Amino acid sequence: MARGPPPFIIINPLNGQPALTKSGHQPTLRGDANVTEYRHCLVEFDRLSKEDQFLFWSAAKLPIVALVDSGGKSIHAWLEVKKLATVSSPEQWQTEIKNRLYDQILTPMGVDGACSNPARLSRLPGHYRIEKERFQRLLWLSAEGRTIT
Numbered sequence: 001m002a003r004g005p006p007p008f009i010i011i012n013p014l015n016g017q018p019a020l021t022k023s024g025h026q027p028t029l030r031g032d033a034n035v036t037e038y039r040h041c042l043v044e045f046d047r048l049s050k051e052d053q054f055l056f057w058s059a060a061k062l063p064i065v066a067l068v069d070s071g072g073k074s075i076h077a078w079l080e081v082k083k084l085a086t087v088s089s090p091e092q093w094q095t096e097i098k099n100r101l102y103d104q105i106l107t108p109m110g111v112d113g114a115c116s117n118p119a120r121l122s123r124l125p126g127h128y129r130i131e132k133e134r135f136q137r138l139l140w141l142s143a144e145g146r147t148i149t
Contacts (some may be wrong), residue, residue: 007127011041013039044076046074048110054075065078068125069123072132097118129130
């Protein structure tokens with residue numbers, strides 16, 4: 001039986017080399033230690049209606065690269081990291097993205113804080129979610145990462 005595209009995409013490039021998971025118990029090819037460049041961070045609301053999410057992203061002054069309809073209850077936003085902070089190491093990601101952006105700003109606004117790691121998966125546009133009977137759709141794309149106007 002032929003399979004379609006996988007339902008997810010990783011928001012940052014990986015090195016293809018095994019590295020230990022955060023727990024340190026087993027190797028993985030898709031963990032935070034495998035990230036080679038910190039290009040994007042994923043922002044997702046769990047408790048806002050899609051209408052309120054659209055309103056938020058229309059008003060947010062953030063460098064949005066992509067908005068992806070999950071085919072469920074949320075919109076996944078990819079933000080361009082280099083327009084938010086200088087990040088070239090896991091330590092800088094922790095300080096600039098996780099602690100400052102997510103913990104201090106986004107999470108108190110209702111963003112899912114579990115999505116704050118650099119090897120985060122996002123929904124892949126074009127994939128049909130059988131359980132939801134909907135497609136995951138690309139809603140916005142901007143190569144330079146900018147606010148929606």
